[in-house]
Every structure is written in structure tokens, then in C-alpha cells.
Amino acid sequence: MTATLVGSGLTARFGDREVFTDLEVAVDAGSITGVVGRSGSGKTTLLRILAGLTEPAAGTVEQRGLEPRPGTIGLLAQHPRVVANPRWTLRRIVAEPAAIGRRDCDTEAIAARVGLNPALLDRFPSQVSDGQLQRACVGRLLVQAPKFVLCDEPTAMLDPVSARAVIGLLQELVDDGAGMVLVSHQRRIIEARCDRVVDLDAR
Numbered sequence: 001m002t003a004t005l006v007g008s009g010l011t012a013r014f015g016d017r018e019v020f021t022d023l024e025v026a027v028d029a030g031s032i033t034g035v036v037g038r039s040g041s042g043k044t045t046l047l048r049i050l051a052g053l054t055e056p057a058a059g060t061v062e063q064r065g066l067e068p069r070p071g072t073i074g075l076l077a078q079h080p081r082v083v084a085n086p087r088w089t090l091r092r093i094v095a096e097p098a099a100i101g102r103r104d105c106d107t108e109a110i111a112a113r114v115g116l117n118p119a120l121l122d123r124f125p126s127q128v129s130d131g132q133l134q135r136a137c138v139g140r141l142l143v144q145a146p147k148f149v150l151c152d153e154p155t156a157m158l159d160p161v162s163a164r165a166v167i168g169l170l171q172e173l174v175d176d177g178a179g180m181v182l183v184s185h186q187r188r189i190i191e192a193r194c195d196r197v198v199d200l201d202a203r
């Protein structure tokens, strides 16, 4: 059975404001579901609900065809600095999922795979650029190897070369069988990469 992450009848509400109502979203293993919509339409809120970080006002999120276990969902944020622990070196950020699972991790090899100079692994987030930090976060995802990856504008902070590299690495995760939800304002990326698209403006 193909593993699928499914959100059914999702409603998000903050105070009196309903951000979206009765939304259906699904992503199968090995495919990409794009999420588009104007600023404030609820893209980040939807990812947070799918990740279990925000409770929906109505609706359910389920992982079908999978044994529930920690680490099945990975997140890649728009602003890596907001999510990266400032007191951890990039080495620890990259290797932490392996440490949690008591697995070995060849951090240098991961750094090479994501195009991060291994000399940067012993620096802290404040000592590297946004692009370098985002590459470390992608390396962490490669170590985590989640079944589903939720990406919130993962290239918004990056120059075009780094952006292409990050998209290529994310595509590798999908080619290896992960299901991905990709929020992007770049219609070109959405049209080229996504198997399904949820348009929060078309509702």
C-alpha cells in the first residue's frame, strides 16, 4: 500500500477569522503536492497542521499505509535561522536525527552531498550564510530520511544557484520515495515539479 499523508475537511481559524474551510489535501509517497496562494491565504498554517504543530479547528490529518513512529515527517522552513538551534554547530544540526535513532552518520559525506564546505560544519548558525544554513538543514533531512517532507518556500532566502541546488536535493528525497508538500510562490517550480496542486486562492 502506498503511504499517503491525508488532510480531510481541514478548517483553520484564528479568532473570528477563518483562514480556510473544509480543505482536502493529500500527498503520496514519491510525489509532490504543491501549495499556492496569496500572502495570508494560509499556506504556512496548512503545513503546520499537516506537521501536527497546529490543531485544526475542524478536520483530521492521517498517515495512511504507515506504522506511526517519530521522525516520519520532516520540515524545511523558509527562514532556516528561525528553526536552527543557535547554540548547535552545523555538524550537530545535520547529525541529530541519527543521534536520536542511535545510528551512525557520515556528516562529512552529507555535507559534500549538499554542497556544504565541510570546514563549515564546526561553525554555529550565526557564522554562516542563509544559503549555507539551508544546505545544512537539507542535509539534516537527508539524515532523517522522513516519509513526508513539508517545505515552506525553501528557496525564498537563496540565490538562484543555491535555490536550484536545494530543489535538486529535495527532488532526490522524492525520487528515493518521500512524499513532499511544497509551498512556493514560484509558479514555474510548482508547474514543473508537482503532481497535484492545492490553490488556496481558488476556494
Ligand SMILES: Nc1ncnc2c1ncn2[C@@H]1O[C@H](COP(=O)(O)OP(=O)(O)OP(=O)(O)O)[C@@H](O)[C@H]1O
Residues within 6 Å of the ligand: 014, 019, 037, 038, 039, 040, 041, 042, 043, 044, 045, 046
Ligand atoms: N498564530 C496566529 N495567530 C493569529 N493569526 C495567525 C496566526 N498564524 C497565522 N495567522 C493568520 O492566519 C493567516 C494565514 O497565515 P499564514 O502564515 O498561514 O499565511 P501564508 O499563506 O503562509 O502567508 P505568506 O505567503 O505571507 O507566508 C494570516 O492572516 C495570518 O495573519
